[in-house]
Amino acid sequence: MSLYLITGGAGFVGSYLVRFLLERDQSVRVLDNFSTGKRENLEEVLSSIELVEGDLNDAEAVAAAVDGVEFVFHEAAIPSVPRSVENPVESHEANATGSLALLEGAKAAGVRRLVYASSSSVYGANPDLPKVESMRTEPMSPYAVAKLTAEHYCGVYHRLYGLETVALRYFNVFGPRQDPNSPYSGVVSQFIDSILSDTAPTIHGDGEQTRDFTFVDNVARANYAACHESAAGGGVYNIGCQTRISINELWRHMKEISGSGLSPTYTEGRAGDVPHSLADISAARRDLKFDPKIGVREGLEQTMEYYTPAKT
Numbered sequence: 001m002s003l004y005l006i007t008g009g010a011g012f013v014g015s016y017l018v019r020f021l022l023e024r025d026q027s028v029r030v031l032d033n034f035s036t037g038k039r040e041n042l043e044e045v046l047s048s049i050e051l052v053e054g055d056l057n058d059a060e061a062v063a064a065a066v067d068g069v070e071f072v073f074h075e076a077a078i079p080s081v082p083r084s085v086e087n088p089v090e091s092h093e094a095n096a097t098g099s100l101a102l103l104e105g106a107k108a109a110g111v112r113r114l115v116y117a118s119s120s121s122v123y124g125a126n127p128d129l130p131k132v133e134s135m136r137t138e139p140m141s142p143y144a145v146a147k148l149t150a151e152h153y154c155g156v157y158h159r160l161y162g163l164e165t166v167a168l169r170y171f172n173v174f175g176p177r178q179d180p181n182s183p184y185s186g187v188v189s190q191f192i193d194s195i196l197s198d199t200a201p202t203i204h205g206d207g208e209q210t211r212d213f214t215f216v217d218n219v220a221r222a223n224y225a226a227c228h229e230s231a232a233g234g235g236v237y238n239i240g241c242q243t244r245i246s247i248n249e250l251w252r253h254m255k256e257i258s259g260s261g262l263s264p265t266y267t268e269g270r271a272g273d274v275p276h277s278l279a280d281i282s283a284a285r286r287d288l289k290f291d292p293k294i295g296v297r298e299g300l301e302q303t304m305e306y307y308t309p310a311k312t
């Protein structure tokens, strides 16, 4: 049994990873400042984990969190493109400086491997599809700059200080417990919220922009493999499904699954929005044995089921 630290463990991806590890009989510690994460995401697992409440930029909290830890899943972030456009400094402090502070702590504590949640947004304005890790990065938002900065810090800590790191570039993750209650929430959680509250969803632009939507269980499996596959050390990997759908198609799927009769309202395109996104996952298939078993439709069905369990 190994001790894993999950930063941002009260958030959407973090709280999924907590359960994923507990199901595999691992010891779990969470570091969270509850800025975007929620206590209720950990409610029924609280007695099975250690919780350190604190910020990545608080060296004492980080030292307490990494003590005795073998593996770190670094999910803590302020995860929003539009929020970063409004407040770049806040995004940088949480996503870049916070990650650097964690790397410092992990290095000092002798952590074996740190897996970092990076983002497909680093490809930004580069028009080539699919996205390959060796491609030039062209961030279009402060969020993407901060995510890329921390990725570089991970690389440097790997090369310079011998702290093993792996960066996973997540492509539009969705699933249970993704917070729908903020104007910055991911589109799937926004659409679910619309369905549940029976209010028209908003589509920014013409809805023909595309994304490689990735169900959170695929992401959890990639993280686990990133800890344990020796070939992954020092690597950067796209984590997606290698399929893309438009926002209009996404809405059509969700409408079908839920039986909703709503129609979307179209508004202006969003600043900093990337037109198209699609992952090439050959590297993850090779080094992480990554196989995204749950496709977008099945993932959407499971997510809807979580919010509206079938009545028996």
Ligand code: UD1
Binding pocket: 079, 080, 081, 119, 120, 121, 122, 170, 171, 172, 173, 184, 185, 186, 187, 188, 190, 191, 202, 203, 204, 205, 209, 211, 247, 270, 273, 274, 276, 277
């Ligand atoms: C981006 C990143 C992703 C990152 C995430 C963090 C890219 C390609 N992806 O996702 O890696 O983890 O930010 O937040 O840069 N939309 C609507 N209606 C809504 C909400 C969104 O039409 O109610 C549209 C957006 O304009 C966008 C698409 O849906 O075109 C997806 O938006 P969102 O879910 O916020 O994610 P990204 O910004 O693509």
